[in-house]
Amino acid sequence: MPEPRTILIVSDHTGLTAENIARALLAHFPTQPMRYLRRPFTADVSAAQAVTREVQALAERGERPLIFTTITRADVLTALQAAPAEIFDLLSNGLGVLEREFGVPAVREVGRHHDMHDTEAYLSRMDALDFALATDDGIGDKQYGLSDVILVGVSRAGKTPTSLFLALQHGVRASNYPLAEDDFERTGLPLPLEAHRHKLHGLTIDPRRLHAIRTQRKPGSRYASLEQCEHEVRRAERLFQRAGIPVRDTTSASVEEIAAGILAALRAG
Amino acid sequence: MPEPRTILIVSDHTGLTAENIARALLAHFPTQPMRYLRRPFTADVSAAQAVTREVQALAERGERPLIFTTITRADVLTALQAAPAEIFDLLSNGLGVLEREFGVPAVREVGRHHDMHDTEAYLSRMDALDFALATDDGIGDKQYGLSDVILVGVSRAGKTPTSLFLALQHGVRASNYPLAEDDFERTGLPLPLEAHRHKLHGLTIDPRRLHAIRTQRKPGSRYASLEQCEHEVRRAERLFQRAGIPVRDTTSASVEEIAAGILAALRAG
Numbered sequence: 344m345p346e347p348r349t350i351l352i353v354s355d356h357t358g359l360t361a362e363n364i365a366r367a368l369l370a371h372f373p374t375q376p377m378r379y380l381r382r383p384f385t386a387d388v389s390a391a392q393a394v395t396r397e398v399q400a401l402a403e404r405g406e407r408p409l410i411f412t413t414i415t416r417a418d419v420l421t422a423l424q425a426a427p428a429e430i431f432d433l434l435s436n437g438l439g440v441l442e443r444e445f446g447v448p449a450v451r452e453v454g455r456h457h458d459m460h461d462t463e464a465y466l467s468r469m470d471a472l473d474f475a476l477a478t479d480d481g482i483g484d485k486q487y488g489l490s491d492v493i494l495v496g497v498s499r500a501g502k503t504p505t506s507l508f509l510a511l512q513h514g515v516r517a518s519n520y521p522l523a524e525d526d527f528e529r530t531g532l533p534l535p536l537e538a539h540r541h542k543l544h545g546l547t548i549d550p551r552r553l554h555a556i557r558t559q560r561k562p563g564s565r566y567a568s569l570e571q572c573e574h575e576v577r578r579a580e581r582l583f584q585r586a587g588i589p590v591r592d593t594t595s596a597s598v599e600e601i602a603a604g605i606l607a608a609l610r611a612g
Numbered sequence: 613m614p615e616p617r618t619i620l621i622v623s624d625h626t627g628l629t630a631e632n633i634a635r636a637l638l639a640h641f642p643t644q645p646m647r648y649l650r651r652p653f654t655a656d657v658s659a660a661q662a663v664t665r666e667v668q669a670l671a672e673r674g675e676r677p678l679i680f681t682t683i684t685r686a687d688v689l690t691a692l693q694a695a696p697a698e699i700f701d702l703l704s705n706g707l708g709v710l711e712r713e714f715g716v717p718a719v720r721e722v723g724r725h726h727d728m729h730d731t732e733a734y735l736s737r738m739d740a741l742d743f744a745l746a747t748d749d750g751i752g753d754k755q756y757g758l759s760d761v762i763l764v765g766v767s768r769a770g771k772t773p774t775s776l777f778l779a780l781q782h783g784v785r786a787s788n789y790p791l792a793e794d795d796f797e798r799t800g801l802p803l804p805l806e807a808h809r810h811k812l813h814g815l816t817i818d819p820r821r822l823h824a825i826r827t828q829r830k831p832g833s834r835y836a837s838l839e840q841c842e843h844e845v846r847r848a849e850r851l852f853q854r855a856g857i858p859v860r861d862t863t864s865a866s867v868e869e870i871a872a873g874i875l876a877a878l879r880a881g
Contacts, residue, residue: 345714367629367724370725370730371720371721372710381879383872384873431706431709441640441641444698445644447641450642452640454869455642456636457869458866472772507741507780595728597726598738599628599726602626607650607653610650
């Protein structure tokens with residue numbers, strides 16, 4: 344096993360974008376262990392010099408750190424480039440190309456991306472989050488009418504994390520409909536969902552995985568038993584099929600993947 | 613105002629990383645209107661060719677779209693590069709540099725980043741999310757003991773979005789403590805918080821902004837009145853100061869910014 348490599352995430356703002364790109368790249372090297380150091384809010388020359396000194400100290404101990412940075416101010420970037428490290432300057436090239444493309448200079452202000460600059464988009468994300476939280480514990484038909492998406496599934500199939508992620512990341516208003524025993528007795532859709540057929544997305548899950556998740560919450564309960572999980576999942580899947588609801592399996596999908604699939608379906612539809 | 617430019621986000625997986633980088637770059641051109649088209653799950657040559665045909669159609673109408681892509685499979689990327697557009701190939705260069713740096717080839721598999729490959733990190737995010745949801749409606753001392761962070765503030769100061777974001781994005785376990793009238797009557801910290809002083813982060817907000825937020829929820833109520841908001845914020849700030857709790861102002865900060873600030877403080881502390 345090689346020594347862990349030090350990965351420095353250096354940003355003039357939150358560091359979310361820099362870390363996101365770094366991880367997207369480094370995920371392609373699964374055998375290489377990494378150690379992350381984050382230096383957000385490195386917004387002026389003296390802050391960059393402090394990072395450079397840190398890197399110097401690592402280099403003196405024989406390390407060769409990798410720096411991933413989204414800094415765009417020329418003087419701050421220059422101060423950072425004095426560090427004895429491989430530097431991944433993530434935005435400069437792209438900004439140069441875009442300047443030529445648009446024929447105007449990039450503003451190169453700090454924190455353009457993760458601040459509230461695009462207030463409308465930000466408020467719609469917060470509004471969608473309030474919406475998801477309000478709808479999380481059983482709701483009325485009015486709220487289904489206001490939803491962009493209604494996630495349908497048995498308890499602990501992944502509805503809540505997905506709806507929160509859809510809200511917080513994408514500003515999409517999602518509600519949940521938890522399937523219960525009564526719903527399985529009907530031949531059609533659950534009554535509150537009938538008027539909203541086009542908004543429905545079913546979530547299913549491997550019964551063994553559901554059993555493990557429910558056992559963590561209520562060990563030894565009937566609710567968590569494998570038998571009950573198998574029963575509920577089987578009947579939920581039958582309901583989805585009968586009603587022609589698109590279904591996603593959450594067993595080995597991340598919330599990022601489930602949300603992206605739902606969004607792609609929404610945009611195509 | 614220039615014509616809106618078409619921005620294509622083309623990914624072999626969720627498209628989150630590609631859109632994140634594209635927005636980080638494009639945010640530096642605030643006067644340029646954009647129109648986003650997302651083409652996630654473009655994972656094989658025929659999917660890439662479909663995108664290329666779309667771009668062709670746009671080009672025939674006189675448009676010059678910009679493509680931002682995180683595709684890493686050579687054949688799929690080649691198919692996309694046939695499109696008559698400026699293509700921002702966001703990962704290829706970095707992967708090349710990292711291959712030389714680590715001395716091993718990049719695996720270039722689809723969806724390394726947003727899948728559940730790093731299962732432990734993923735489960736800790738989901739666990740933190742459950743934790744944040746469980747603690748959102750008043751909790752016991754046991755749960756404060758298990759928290760990484762306790763956010764303290766008056767109702768609607770931003771505790772819930774921040775704790776959900778800390779969980780979902782960073783896997784940090786955050787609980788909330790809503791300050792109420794009783795807390796202001798004491799000279800010390802609220803009793804349930806006394807044992808956890810080092811975990812506390814205060815959130816404050818401009819009373820006029822708080823008034824606007826609360827008015828949306830309960831118009832005309834005493835709770836939403838400017839007077840009540842001013843009173844609560846003043847007393848909360850006094851409590852933070854007296855107790856020496858670090859404070860963040862959420863009035864014009866995004867959840868990304870608030871969370872990044874708290875994380876930076878956690879990691880420094």
